[in-house]
Amino acid sequence: MIDAANAYLEKIAVGSITPNKHNPRIVFRPKEMEELLDSIQQYGIQVPVSVYKEGKRYVLIDGERRWRCAGKLNMRTIPALVQEKPSDLANMLLMFNIHALREQWDLLTIALKLQDVINLMEKDGKERPTEAALSKATGLGRGVIRRCRYLLGLPQEYRDQILVELKKPKAQQKLTEDFFIEMERALRTVERAMPEVIDDKDRIRRTLIRKFEADVIPNRVHFRKMGKIARAQAVDADENEAASALTKLFTDNKYGIEKAFNDSVAEAYQERDTLSRVHSLGEYLDSLEEEEIDEEIRRALQELREVVDRLLEDA
């Protein structure tokens, strides 16, 4: 990609630097910038930015926030590691490898650039890169890539909504990337398992967002239960009841996921959990040798037997 051996350290004029158009970081939250500004004012720039030369100017590879702060602090020069000019794809992959692994980037900003990486890799290799190839090239985990794909699958208006949200301080963000990922993942499960309940995906999205904003859905992880309702068949629950619950969930503004879950498949999942635990315990007990059963275990097993006997007598 880039021959790092040819890189050299230099103090270059702040005004001669241009930000990198491929930098996936497009949101610079004021609070975080001010913290960095104060730190640089106090300690200076301790880590050089990375740039490459283009004509008489330099283009940033790494360090846009430091560069912006240097400008604000009226610094004339900034320490920079000057590297060779990379190709477009190498430039972008450098960005991912330098930034995404080191810093907490906003996922949407990664997702938006990931699409460019996919296009460039496709152009280079003549075929669409696999998830594994993308992961290897960008240094991103496959889980992150999948999450990015959920965001890329969102209609533009929701991506814009996330961008607006991202500009707020983290504590004030409500419709976060995680919210949309949980919602999209659940919707995809419903789409696969019960396509008949999805009449208009966009309308359903709007309903669910409204409910989340109004706290009818108080937590984004509740969407996992929405997926479980759609997979009613897996726990032998009544699929018609599950479908009705989902339909109501997608139309009734006051009907939450928790309620839909309890009304449809909660019992079936509870039963599956109970069975699974009983089987696990049975297997474990079966594996025990006589000498492993001390007085304490013996007492606990006797208590268990009493409970089991009582339950079976009542049944």
Add this chain to the structure above:
Amino acid sequence: MQFTFLAEPLQPLALAAAKHFRINHGAKAIRAEQAVDAAIPFRPTLVGRTQDHYTLCVEVSDSGFSTALEEFVQKCGQRCLPVKAYIAAPPDVDDSVFRAMATRAASLGVGVLEVDPEISTVTRPAMPMTLYGFRRPIPRKFPTKYRQALVDAETLVVGGDPAKGCSRVYEEIENLSRAVAKEVDTRGWWRPLHAGEVRPAPDFEIGNWQEVMALLENHAQFKAIKPIAPAINRAMIAKVHGLAPDRNLTAHKPKSRTDLITRDQRLRTKFEFAVDTLHELILASKPLKV
């Protein structure tokens, strides 16, 4: 206007602030994030020029004073730069943040602009940094009847009008020194006249103040005054007399930035001197019960 540092959500506010200063204050050449001085490590959000040669600096912030901004203001003050600095905050900023911002602005002489894309308001004018660190009067050290005048005078200086601030203090000095002159006359504490000499007789209440002070300085018999008010001496009266020509001080319009710096520094010294003189005169004239 291209902002490199200012967060995107705050950029419309910066544009609104620029518009406000352009339209309402006649500011010119407003630019984004420009250096005010090569040696000052900060570039405010907006930098422009006021009609009276000051550099206008506006920092747009929704979180109050940063360390860098405070240092900027202090450095401008230490270097006596002709800068008027404002902090511009959106109207929906948290109350506690706004209060802290306003308090800090007041102590640093920074103006406050409540900026809104529709209507912006200066809730506190900026003090020229050429007056930064001026010695503020301490009203509680003065008798009650003078305190309001001192508060008004300080407000005028901090608000960027040191000439009017000085005048407000001179007014109190004038009133008190006229009362002293009247008391001297009532008690007949005048020195004997030389042959052919005539003592001027200005009106102590409405006559020319300079003439009243000249009469006191040249004709009062300080030996007679000394047993009752020992601090009313020739030097004290001469000091007050020296202020009289400045009584109706109005700031002349400076022709250049250098002119502006010199004028402001002179006014700053005059103001501090006037407050000290008023304090001395009050103490000196106390035994006369004027």
